[in-house]
Amino acid sequence: MISQLHGTLVEATMSSAVVDVSGVGFELGISGSTAATLPTPGGEVRLYTRMQVREDAMTLFGFASKDERTMFDRLVSVSGVGPRLALAVLSTYTVGQLYSLVMAEDDKGMAKVPGVGKKTAQRLILELKSTFAKDKGFVPVDVIPGQVAMPVPAAAPSAIDDARAALLSMGFSPQETDVALSGYDGQDMRVEDLLGAALKRLGMDA
Template identity: 45%
Template sequence: MIGRLRGTLLEKQPPWLVVDVAGVGYELEASMTTLVALPGVGEAVSLYTHLTVREDAHLLFGFAREQERALFRALIKVNGIGPKLALAILSGMDETAFIRCVMEDDVKSLTRLPGVGKKTAERLVIEMRDRFPHWEQSAAVDPADIATLPGGLRERQDPLADAEAALVSLGYKPTEAAKMLSGLEEGQSTEALIKAALTKRMAG
């Protein structure tokens, strides 16, 4: 099991990133919460990881915080929740927000996440509720603090198109992703657009 990687960040294209460790490039998939917390391309990075082994592939997932990885591992144990949906959930809200939704039976907020219908949200509340007592002192990052974290997504020629592609990769339909991005202030970075779109979606 690969539990942690420390090396140089080579690529960062949501939801993928590549980390060079002693000349070996590890390709990882990560949530938007982790991606916006990472330093710039070419800088040193340290990530907690989770390896999923399938018949057709070995999939490596990266997390900026151990707490996020712990929640990811708890999520994929829930019936009907795979790694892709778990990452989408972690991209839409951080650990603190998710725990609050579960403890307060806030099914409505959970259904705003891509791929989470009412039945899935209800199952999440039921199966996850008893797993959180020891997480009450969580050091999870509040969404309002994300803007203060270092680094950012590498800028490309069309931040809006990149942001839309990232949202689609997280499970949102193209039309839904476009709607989430509509009306947002122009001239923002890809990182800022994604964060604003997710915030808009959760508030809607």
């Protein structure tokens, strides 16, 4: 079983990441929370993993922390909850927020997760609270007593992300794209301006 991967981040979106480990590229499903912790492509990364094996496929999931991986395990143990819904929950709340939400029996808060209706929210609360009661050793490190769980704001694609995607779609390599966009953070810049500057660096007219 693959417990963790340590290597170089090749590429990432808000739901997946590719990590190069000694020349082998591993594609992993990730939560938005984990995506927010990743370095830029080319950076060193360590992800804790879980593998789902089915008759037609093997899928690897990656997590920024052991606590997030443990919470993922607890979520998929709930009847009717698969990996994709578990990642949606972890993209909406941090591990500590989710733990606090469950212990407070806040089914309305749980129902804010995309794809989770009232009945599913109630089932998640009921089964997770029972699991937490049995597993007293699991208390996420980011739990704050009395904390009110608020959904994690969805990260909107930045101008730099849009410009990178556009350059890649034009056929430029990831390395060329990173060099062309180096030094820009995308703040207060339009995608068109970034593309124009990048294309000039690449020796092309905007």
